[in-house]
Amino acid sequence: xxxxxxxxxxxxxxxxxxSRGRHxxxxxxxxxxxxxxxxGGEPIGAMTLEHYPGMTEKLLAEIEAEARQRWPxxxxxxxxxxxxxxxxERIVLVVTASAHRQAAFEAxxxxxxxxxxxxxxxxxxxxxxxxxxxxxxxxxxxxTKRWVAE
Amino acid sequence: xxxxxxxxxxxxxxxxxxSRGRHxxxxxxxxxxxxxxxxGGEPIGAMTLEHYPGMTEKLLAEIEAEARQRWPxxxxxxxxxxxxxxxxERIVLVVTASAHRQAAFEAxxxxxxxxxxxxxxxxxxxxxxxxxxxxxxxxxxxxTKRWVAE
Amino acid sequence: MKLLYFAWLRAKIGIAEETVELPAGVATVGxxxxxxxxxxxxxxxxxxxxxxxxxxxxxxxxxxxxxxxxDDEVALFPPVTGG
Amino acid sequence: MKLLYFAWLRAKIGIAEETVELPAGVATVGxxxxxxxxxxxxxxxxxxxxxxxxxxxxxxxxxxxxxxxxDDEVALFPPVTGG
Numbered sequence: 001x002x003x004x005x006x007x008x009x010x011x012x013x014x015x016x017x018x019s020r021g022r023h024x025x026x027x028x029x030x031x032x033x034x035x036x037x038x039x040g041g042e043p044i045g046a047m048t049l050e051h052y053p054g055m056t057e058k059l060l061a062e063i064e065a066e067a068r069q070r071w072p073x074x075x076x077x078x079x080x081x082x083x084x085x086x087x088x089e090r091i092v093l094v095v096t097a098s099a100h101r102q103a104a105f106e107a108x109x110x111x112x113x114x115x116x117x118x119x120x121x122x123x124x125x126x127x128x129x130x131x132x133x134x135x136x137x138x139x140x141x142x143x144t145k146r147w148v149a150e
Numbered sequence: 151x152x153x154x155x156x157x158x159x160x161x162x163x164x165x166x167x168x169s170r171g172r173h174x175x176x177x178x179x180x181x182x183x184x185x186x187x188x189x190g191g192e193p194i195g196a197m198t199l200e201h202y203p204g205m206t207e208k209l210l211a212e213i214e215a216e217a218r219q220r221w222p223x224x225x226x227x228x229x230x231x232x233x234x235x236x237x238x239e240r241i242v243l244v245v246t247a248s249a250h251r252q253a254a255f256e257a258x259x260x261x262x263x264x265x266x267x268x269x270x271x272x273x274x275x276x277x278x279x280x281x282x283x284x285x286x287x288x289x290x291x292x293x294t295k296r297w298v299a300e
Numbered sequence: 301m302k303l304l305y306f307a308w309l310r311a312k313i314g315i316a317e318e319t320v321e322l323p324a325g326v327a328t329v330g331x332x333x334x335x336x337x338x339x340x341x342x343x344x345x346x347x348x349x350x351x352x353x354x355x356x357x358x359x360x361x362x363x364x365x366x367x368x369x370x371d372d373e374v375a376l377f378p379p380v381t382g383g
Numbered sequence: 384m385k386l387l388y389f390a391w392l393r394a395k396i397g398i399a400e401e402t403v404e405l406p407a408g409v410a411t412v413g414x415x416x417x418x419x420x421x422x423x424x425x426x427x428x429x430x431x432x433x434x435x436x437x438x439x440x441x442x443x444x445x446x447x448x449x450x451x452x453x454d455d456e457v458a459l460f461p462p463v464t465g466g
Contacts, residue, residue: 015182027181031255032165088170099186
């Protein structure tokens with residue numbers, strides 16, 4: 001399941017939901033991404049995550065389906081927030097449940113890597129010198145190149 | 151931090167605690183191990199985890215210290231339960247918090263692998279033909295051999 | 301045609317979305333970009349370097365030579381930064 | 384000396400822990416095992432195959448030739464099964 005929402009989420013309740021009543025689940029791996037308050041010793045301000053409603057959900061559902069195809073998962077969940085987020089706030093939750101811990105770990109890391117580099121979000125950081133759009137990472141550019149005739 | 155306890159734990163609260171007030175944390179990876187209700191189509195009954203109080207805590211603290219030494223972690227937590235556990239019950243929680251998601255994933259998987267094969271627990275399974283002590287896994291035997299002159 | 305702009309493209313253009321009548325001869329994403337660029341200073345600034353513009357038609361990434369139709373939803377945005 | 388038994392070793396011996404006076408000449412873990420084996424049918428059964436017995440002295444895994452002292456805590460158990 002995937003959800004794109006402005007509100008925060010309840011990590012414990014979401015993890016519980018993925019294992020309850022599923023007799024085949026042996027391990028549940030989760031990743032919680034939070035807004036860092038500092039990087040390289042420099043304080044970081046709040047940021048605003050902009051997204052393209054409709055397309056975000058479509059791409060997230062596609063990557064979740066790919067994870068379920070590649071690993072024997074009992075269930076998977078991706079929740080991604082948008083809007084203004086302060087340092088320390090949760091941004092993203094990925095949960096994978098499987099009979100096998102290795103499958104759960106690999107699928108979770110796969111989803112998180114995709115989200116962190118290719119999910120259709122744009123970040124506006126609040127800095128001491130004003131708001132600043134975060135540049136795309138090189139990995140995104142490479143991944144996107146095959147889609148774009150330049 | 152490590153804890154060995156009979157009681158259940160609150161996954162969401164423990165994950166929260168690891169990130170709260172830590173400005174350097176960007177990602178928190180967690181693993182929840184649960185007692186499976188079936189394996190290979192066969193139903194599994196409850197099991198009882200026996201351990202050696204004192205030594206368990208010592209070995210868990212050692213492996214947690216090793217994980218902190220090998221990866222740049224902001225914090226780490228291992229909670230392991232003992233006693234009788236029904237299918238669906240949580241057995242173990244491992245949480246790792248880091249500025250870097252890859253470090254958090256690797257350290258968590260390292261700790262879980264160790265716990266699942268080398269943690270000083272003995273499992274008594276309830277089967278239709280009576281209680282049965284679970285055999286050690288090969289990986290444990292190999293790991294232990296260097297300690298034992300046979 | 302519905303046009304959507306995101307992130308600094310939206311900021312430079314000054315609007316998030318609009319509905320336009322497609323002029324005759326604009327049949328591909330590339331032609332649309334050339335036409336948009338000439339609609340005013342904000343557009344010219346936003347689309348100066350087309351290599352940093354990504355385009356999705358009806359929620360799917362498309363290349364420059366992708367055909368466009370009057371009832372398409374076309375979104376234009378910078379490379380995504382991830383979550 | 385305090386002796387602790389775990390899992391099926393405990394079940395076969397019938398007790399979880401005991402305090403014993405170390406007999407003269409029992410100075411290593413290996414010698415302790417040989418002595419324990421002769422203390423009764425439960426002990427003989429438990430320690431028949433010493434290759435599946437692990438020993439910790441004061442919470443540390445030790446090999447068969449490890450020395451033991453009167454105030455040690457010695458734990459004997461099967462290979463661990465993990466959590």
